[in-house]
Amino acid sequence: MAHSLTGSVGNGFYNLTINGSDPYMLSPDKLNIDATLLGHIKLRLQNLTTDNTYQLFWTTTTDNTWNQEKSVFFNVTSSDAQQSDYEISMLGKTNWAGTIKQLRLDLGNGDAVGHVIIDQINIEAMPEEFGLNNGVLHIMQDLNRGGAISYISKSSDYRNIVNVYDEGRYIQQSYYAGNSLNRQSEGQSSSWTPWPWNPIQVGDYSHKRAQILSSQKGINTLYVKCIPMLWDMSNRYAEAEMEQWTTLENNVIKVKCRLTCHRTDNLYGENILRDQELPAVYPISALSHLYSYFGDVPYTNAALNNPAVVNLSSGFWGTYNSVTENWMAFVDNNKWGMGIYNPSTTAFWAGMSGNAGFESSSASTCYIAPAKKAALMKNSLYEYEYYIIIGSLSEIRADIYDIHSAVTSNPPVKEENKMVDIYPNPANDKISVVVPIKSFIEIKNIQGQLVYTLTANKDKLNIDVSALQSGLYFLKAKSGNEILAGKFLKK
Numbered sequence: 001m002a003h004s005l006t007g008s009v010g011n012g013f014y015n016l017t018i019n020g021s022d023p024y025m026l027s028p029d030k031l032n033i034d035a036t037l038l039g040h041i042k043l044r045l046q047n048l049t050t051d052n053t054y055q056l057f058w059t060t061t062t063d064n065t066w067n068q069e070k071s072v073f074f075n076v077t078s079s080d081a082q083q084s085d086y087e088i089s090m091l092g093k094t095n096w097a098g099t100i101k102q103l104r105l106d107l108g109n110g111d112a113v114g115h116v117i118i119d120q121i122n123i124e125a126m127p128e129e130f131g132l133n134n135g136v137l138h139i140m141q142d143l144n145r146g147g148a149i150s151y152i153s154k155s156s157d158y159r160n161i162v163n164v165y166d167e168g169r170y171i172q173q174s175y176y177a178g179n180s181l182n183r184q185s186e187g188q189s190s191s192w193t194p195w196p197w198n199p200i201q202v203g204d205y206s207h208k209r210a211q212i213l214s215s216q217k218g219i220n221t222l223y224v225k226c227i228p229m230l231w232d233m234s235n236r237y238a239e240a241e242m243e244q245w246t247t248l249e250n251n252v253i254k255v256k257c258r259l260t261c262h263r264t265d266n267l268y269g270e271n272i273l274r275d276q277e278l279p280a281v282y283p284i285s286a287l288s289h290l291y292s293y294f295g296d297v298p299y300t301n302a303a304l305n306n307p308a309v310v311n312l313s314s315g316f317w318g319t320y321n322s323v324t325e326n327w328m329a330f331v332d333n334n335k336w337g338m339g340i341y342n343p344s345t346t347a348f349w350a351g352m353s354g355n356a357g358f359e360s361s362s363a364s365t366c367y368i369a370p371a372k373k374a375a376l377m378k379n380s381l382y383e384y385e386y387y388i389i390i391g392s393l394s395e396i397r398a399d400i401y402d403i404h405s406a407v408t409s410n411p412p413v414k415e416e417n418k419m420v421d422i423y424p425n426p427a428n429d430k431i432s433v434v435v436p437i438k439s440f441i442e443i444k445n446i447q448g449q450l451v452y453t454l455t456a457n458k459d460k461l462n463i464d465v466s467a468l469q470s471g472l473y474f475l476k477a478k479s480g481n482e483i484l485a486g487k488f489l490k491k
Helices: 393-409
Strands: 005-010 013-018 024-026 038-047 053-060 071-075 084-089 099-106 114-125 131-133 137-142 148-154 171-174 177-181 195-197 211-217 221-227 240-249 252-261 274-281 289-292 318-320 327-331 336-341 347-353 365-374 381-392 416-419 430-434 440-445 450-455 460-464 471-479 482-490
Touching: 071 084, 131 221, 137 240, 148 252, 148 381, 252 274, 274 381, 327 347, 327 365, 327 381, 327 393, 336 393, 365 381, 381 393, 430 471, 440 460, 450 460
Parallel strands: 416 482
Antiparallel strands: 005 013, 013 114, 024 099, 038 084, 038 114, 053 071, 053 099, 131 137, 137 148, 148 171, 171 274, 177 195, 211 221, 221 240, 240 252, 252 381, 274 365, 289 327, 318 347, 327 336, 336 381, 347 365, 430 460, 440 450, 440 471, 471 482
């Protein structure tokens, strides 16, 4: 207990009382931790203060000073009613290197008073990286946070240009459906009410995170599937799955996203158009200059627009409805940074929260979201593609021109989703469906596991489901560019 702390050990807990400003505790000196082997820190504690941000510092045998460069912020639950688990991965942390000498844990920002009860602090093996490095870019997706993109840097350095301050940041899928509701009696945050159905890839406002169902890594590809969380609710999984396919080529990251809904609630209503973030992107606020093209002669290298950056404190992000080249970029003073291209929309939101000049763990951040209206139904399957381009502003625009030319010359096949009638529903032994002849049919369980496939040899099929366990199942029939989807309950 190094500063502004008193306490004692009892019943297996370290019971601490904050009695002054800037409370922090120190580990023993000369820990001699090999940073290449150990770098996954797990804490179990109960924060009984009103603060929600802690900070972990470290020193090394070659740099024995405490400074912000060798630190990481992490969020904790304020006034927590129980012990909670927190994890910090040092993957991609530039200064977690060499031999770690000592750790320092700051319990809040110095304004809070109260108690903190610590159960344990473990320093474990560095997790296996779920990422790609092609010698130009280094990217990572966080399997502790739904597989969202958590890290992008040049291969030549470790400066992460993605803001990862809390579960609402990262580069991630986020969708909206139905009416905004007050569900505070069910655990909805008072800060996020009323709110629509909002599945989010990383985790909810209370730091409870998505569940990974599967992940695969190829030579230049990553695939992940997760059950997302409802942002406004505490520890509530959405009745949906998110999938993401990521491909790294040179300085371009291509991402395909898919949301599969299977909601059983009757709360939010159907056929309600909502603005969708496709996707939600949070570059660091050090990339503080916004560029795009809003003119009438797109893809002709006409002069770019450089609008003043709207701050979220004004009430909302900047709204841009005529982004005629389908991209926006945040760059630094040298015009180097991150561009986001989505060929399916000319509407974008963009802006800044906080102040310019800060890095990946700061509360200050930039924001870009290609925006498009869509009515997500209780059984919708929704897909889109976007591109992240890293480089100078001129490189970003030139690469987008090349991508745009390829996309418009070879547009992706559009798969329209329609409902398929399944009866009886609920079912005992058999279900009947009407589908186009030669449709490929697959049935998956609620965990997303494939349990049955067949090719239709006639338009009306009777399918034996007697071997399936009781529960909810999802049927999809694909015929050419058409997809029919439905769900049924097996008794």
